[in-house]
Amino acid sequence: MSEKKINLKLKIWRQSAPNTVGSFVDYSVSVSPEASFLEMLDELNNNLEKNNQDPIVFESDCREGICGTCGLVINGEPHGPLPKIATCQLHMRNFKDGQTIWVEPFRAKAFPVIKDLAVDRSAFDKVIQAGGYISVNTGGVPDANSIPISKDIASEAFDSAACIGCGACVAACKNGSAMLFVGAKVTQFSLLPQGQPERQSRVEAMVAKMDELGFGSCSNTYACEAECPKGISVKNIAKLNREYRLAKIKSKNVEA
Amino acid sequence: MGWFWKFTNSSIGKKLVMTVTGILLIIFLIIHLAGNLTLYWGAKAFSTYASTLELIMPLLRIIEVLLALVFIFHIINGIRVWWGNKKSKGVENKISAKSKNSSIFSRTMIQSASIIFIFLVIHLDTIWYPYNLGNGAENLYGIVTGLFMIPLYSWFYIFAMALLGFHLNHGFQSAFQTMGWNHKKYFPLIQTVGTIYAILVAAGFASLPIYFLYFHGR
Ligand code: SF4
Numbered sequence: 001m002s003e004k005k006i007n008l009k010l011k012i013w014r015q016s017a018p019n020t021v022g023s024f025v026d027y028s029v030s031v032s033p034e035a036s037f038l039e040m041l042d043e044l045n046n047n048l049e050k051n052n053q054d055p056i057v058f059e060s061d062c063r064e065g066i067c068g069t070c071g072l073v074i075n076g077e078p079h080g081p082l083p084k085i086a087t088c089q090l091h092m093r094n095f096k097d098g099q100t101i102w103v104e105p106f107r108a109k110a111f112p113v114i115k116d117l118a119v120d121r122s123a124f125d126k127v128i129q130a131g132g133y134i135s136v137n138t139g140g141v142p143d144a145n146s147i148p149i150s151k152d153i154a155s156e157a158f159d160s161a162a163c164i165g166c167g168a169c170v171a172a173c174k175n176g177s178a179m180l181f182v183g184a185k186v187t188q189f190s191l192l193p194q195g196q197p198e199r200q201s202r203v204e205a206m207v208a209k210m211d212e213l214g215f216g217s218c219s220n221t222y223a224c225e226a227e228c229p230k231g232i233s234v235k236n237i238a239k240l241n242r243e244y245r246l247a248k249i250k251s252k253n254v255e256a
Numbered sequence: 257m258g259w260f261w262k263f264t265n266s267s268i269g270k271k272l273v274m275t276v277t278g279i280l281l282i283i284f285l286i287i288h289l290a291g292n293l294t295l296y297w298g299a300k301a302f303s304t305y306a307s308t309l310e311l312i313m314p315l316l317r318i319i320e321v322l323l324a325l326v327f328i329f330h331i332i333n334g335i336r337v338w339w340g341n342k343k344s345k346g347v348e349n350k351i352s353a354k355s356k357n358s359s360i361f362s363r364t365m366i367q368s369a370s371i372i373f374i375f376l377v378i379h380l381d382t383i384w385y386p387y388n389l390g391n392g393a394e395n396l397y398g399i400v401t402g403l404f405m406i407p408l409y410s411w412f413y414i415f416a417m418a419l420l421g422f423h424l425n426h427g428f429q430s431a432f433q434t435m436g437w438n439h440k441k442y443f444p445l446i447q448t449v450g451t452i453y454a455i456l457v458a459a460g461f462a463s464l465p466i467y468f469l470y471f472h473g474r
Contacts, residue, residue, distance in 0.1 A: 024350070073349050073351075075351055075353065076349060076351035076352045076353035076354075076356075077353040077356070077357070081353075102350065102351040104349045104350060104351065107345065107346065107347055107348055107349050108344065108345060108346065109343060109344050109345065109346035110344070171349075172357060173345075174341070174345060174348075174354065174358075174363065175341035175344055175345060176341070176344035176345040176346065177267070177341070177344065179267075207266060207267065207268055208266070210267065211266055211267050214343075214344055215267070215344055216267070216340065216341040216343075216344030216345060217267040217268075217270050217271055217337050217340060217341055217344075218267070218271060218434075219271075219337065219341065219362065219365065219430070220362060220426070220429075220430040220433045220434065221357075221358035221359070221362040221363060222357075222358060222359075222362070223354065223357040223358040226356070226357035226358070227357055234433065234438065235438045235440070237433070237438075238433050238434075238435075238436045238437065238438035239436060240268070240436075241268055241271070241272075241433070241434055241435065241436040242435070242436025242437075243436075244266075244268045245268070245272065245435075245436065248259070248263045248269075253259070254258065254259045255258075255259070
């Protein structure tokens with residue numbers, strides 16, 4: 001069976017280590033339009049390895065758009081040109097035969113490049129560790145539905161909880177701000193009863209950590225929402241702003 | 257008060273400083289424009305407006321000092337936010353799709369602000385200073401209309417006002433978002449009102465040099 005393939009020129013960012021100078025390297029590939037973007041890179045890597053060349057480092061895990069591991073800047077857009085998908089869900093049929101594709105890593109001071117297209121996003125884990133959880137006593141499993149939550153509120157919280165922590169919002173932002181991510185987490189907890197006991201300390205701690213790690217200050221360009229694979233709304237940032245302001249006014253914490 | 261200091265220096269606190277000072281400046285511009293428009297009714301109307309302001313003289317000076325403080329906070333904090341954000345971004349991607357995912361108004365706040373700042377300095381130096389601190393009883397109408405007859409002065413004025421419109425178009429809705437007032441029902445309305453406000457303010461101010469340069473007394 002001979003399948004029609006498309007030919008593409010790739011300009012891929014190669015950088016051998018965190019603090020070295022990188023550059024774009026040209027590759028030509030002939031690929032099935034049905035392949036995903038990551039499969040295309042897999043094929044390219046197989047060929048590179050066959051020729052004893054260093055394969056291109058990029059991250060991926062579930063490859064079905066729910067883990068948040070993959071993330072490339074493709075022709076200037078985190079997760080590529082289509083809205084509301086992760087890089088793994090982007091297929092080669094969306095590119096034209098003969099097209100040049102620029103592939104770059106996510107860029108932000110808080111996300112340093114590890115190698116090639118892989119960046120260190122552990123800053124997100126640190127923000128979560130600062131307050132993105134609820135504290136519960138261990139013990140017997142509570143009865144399901146013992147805390148009544150209306151469907152509307154549950155759905156709203158779920159909209160925020162849909163964030164997969166991929167970091168595309170930071171990459172899309174000209175300010176390297178993580179406020180869409182942090183806003184989604186803070187909003188999710190602030191809507192649910194389980195999030196109430198730590199509501200004020202959570203937002204204070206998460207914002208302080210976010211600032212400490214070098215993420216920028218949102219200037220409301222809304223590029224994050226446009227590039228977010230889960231369509232997280234900038235209303236989450238508005239909510240974060242409000243939660244933070246009210247926490248600062250109401251909380252008894254004078255140190256933070 | 258340590259917590260308050262930390263608050264205003266946090267990423268969100270800095271946005272709030274921009275917002276609060278920005279809202280005050282938005283209100284100030286309406287009042288300033290209303291006063292300026294009396295120029296259309298001639299020297300007498302304009303002088304009446306100016307002398308009405310003089311009536312509250314000691315208070316006027318206090319308001320001017322407060323206004324200057326608002327401007328200074330807005331400017332210095334804005335530069336701080338811009339500089340900090342530049343550092344937070346670090347290396348930029350070579351290819352950018354920014355025109356696809358954000359508006360030009362939102363991305364050029366520092367550029368529009370720079371031109372407006374230059375305008376502000378010229379404005380204070382050529383109008384506010386000679387009128388308030390100049391020697392002898394200067395006639396405000398004479399100063400203003402005289403300046404508007406200079407083409408280069410007027411063109412720069414018009415250019416600066418266009419950029420002020422850019423700045424306000426983003427700033428207006430941005431203030432609401434930063435206050436956390438992004439409501440599904442009302443936010444589109446706020447954005448529209450902001451755009452109308454920006455156009456009216458820019459066009460209102462810019463119409464004066466255009467009028468005096470090209471239409472007045474012809
Ligand atoms: S808000 Fe969207 S873009 Fe940002 S981390 Fe979550 S899923 Fe990714």
